[in-house]
Amino acid sequence: MRSVSIFGATGSIGESAFDLLMQSGGAESWQVRALTGGRNIARLAEMALALRAEIAVTAFPELERDLREALAGSGIECTAGPDAIVAAADRDADWTLSGIVGAAGLPPGLRVLERGGTLALANKETLVAAGRLVMGTAARTGARILPVDSEHSAIFQCLNGENIENVEAITITASGGAFRDWPLERLETATVEQASTHPNWAMGQRITIDSASMFNKSLEIIETKEFFGINPDRIKVLIHPESIIHAMVTHRDGGSIAHLGAPDMRHAIGYALHWPERAELPVPKLDLAAMGQLSFRAPDETRWPALRLAREVMAAGGAAGAVLNGAKEQALDDFLAGRIRFTDMARAVESALDDLTGQPGFATSPTDLATVLDWDQSARQAAAGWAARHGGR
Ligand code: NDP
Ligand code: MG
Numbered sequence: 001m002r003s004v005s006i007f008g009a010t011g012s013i014g015e016s017a018f019d020l021l022m023q024s025g026g027a028e029s030w031q032v033r034a035l036t037g038g039r040n041i042a043r044l045a046e047m048a049l050a051l052r053a054e055i056a057v058t059a060f061p062e063l064e065r066d067l068r069e070a071l072a073g074s075g076i077e078c079t080a081g082p083d084a085i086v087a088a089a090d091r092d093a094d095w096t097l098s099g100i101v102g103a104a105g106l107p108p109g110l111r112v113l114e115r116g117g118t119l120a121l122a123n124k125e126t127l128v129a130a131g132r133l134v135m136g137t138a139a140r141t142g143a144r145i146l147p148v149d150s151e152h153s154a155i156f157q158c159l160n161g162e163n164i165e166n167v168e169a170i171t172i173t174a175s176g177g178a179f180r181d182w183p184l185e186r187l188e189t190a191t192v193e194q195a196s197t198h199p200n201w202a203m204g205q206r207i208t209i210d211s212a213s214m215f216n217k218s219l220e221i222i223e224t225k226e227f228f229g230i231n232p233d234r235i236k237v238l239i240h241p242e243s244i245i246h247a248m249v250t251h252r253d254g255g256s257i258a259h260l261g262a263p264d265m266r267h268a269i270g271y272a273l274h275w276p277e278r279a280e281l282p283v284p285k286l287d288l289a290a291m292g293q294l295s296f297r298a299p300d301e302t303r304w305p306a307l308r309l310a311r312e313v314m315a316a317g318g319a320a321g322a323v324l325n326g327a328k329e330q331a332l333d334d335f336l337a338g339r340i341r342f343t344d345m346a347r348a349v350e351s352a353l354d355d356l357t358g359q360p361g362f363a364t365s366p367t368d369l370a371t372v373l374d375w376d377q378s379a380r381q382a383a384a385g386w387a388a389r390h391g392g393r
Pocket of ligand 1: 007008009010011012013014036037038039040041059085098099100101102104105122123124125148149150201202203204205206207265
């Protein structure tokens, strides 16, 4: 029986993974080692019982008692806190899904790689903040990373067996998010509620807002560079409102291979779960004749400064990815709390990058976790400083 762990089990990615495990035999077919969550204790306990997990972990120590009560008598171990999450990543699972949101996903994901495990990576922040450390660790220990972000799973499937040296371009698509068709001037007034609806995908609130601001695509461009090791000039973004083509690889001979599928994360998660086999998955099959047509347009960087910032971060290298990610997470917190406007998020991130570029060590890619987390903290402080100076307008 294969053993699996799910980090961020109670989130959108985690729920999709849970559904796949339950639909393919549940506890009878999978040995579930660790399930981790955050504040949703009731759901974490329910999942742990359904899958007969060895251990359930909440990220928040103050919720440990609730978790213990919910699992009393079940024989399932309970722990809490960020260190307990990392310790759970040390448990020997054949396959571990990283579905935590934000930089909190980095330490446990890295631990899986340090022990040479297989990491199915939805948490793109891991590669954006610490690409060199993460890829270097996997190379050193022989760990395997399987991309779960839909575009990167698509690229991985398009590239299957092809030599990256022959790749002319990788194109990742973007739906354009909630504000694709809004006039530019209206973006200043966008509310949290408006930014929290996605035209095609049902996802967690943070990535949904990142899709509206295009910071999600910004992170994904960097993720593409870090994971596939391709020159940034060869990474293209294409607005594709229907979200049916997820990515396309163009070879130097002019042939392009695209990956198509319904916008349902269970495909990418299930692909990684069964890789290198292909399994029957409970996802809608495409009916292109019924759809009639697919549409495309070029992205406008005036509307989405996040795309320009991704290019600048890739050119800068060093700690720029960790700074972009940390500043973006802080700016998103500030937008959610009503301290800054929607369009201020890019301003705060750009300001944090400006503040920290040129600081000692910035030009060097961090090669240990502590240094990545230091840059993450400095970036959050710089972005929060911008919000304190300019917020409340
Ligand atoms: P959600 O917000 O839906 O879920 C996040 C998960 O992380 C929950 O289990 C949450 O627990 C847990 N969590 C929250 N804070 C912490 C913390 N500080 N430490 C540990 N765990 C924590 O996010 P998504 O599922 O949407 O996204 C997860 C990751 O996958 C992100 O990196 C996202 O960018 C990426 N991704 C998501 C896609 C999607 O379709 N949703 C598509 C592609 C990539 P709780 O809810 O119990 O508080
Ligand atoms: Mg994606």
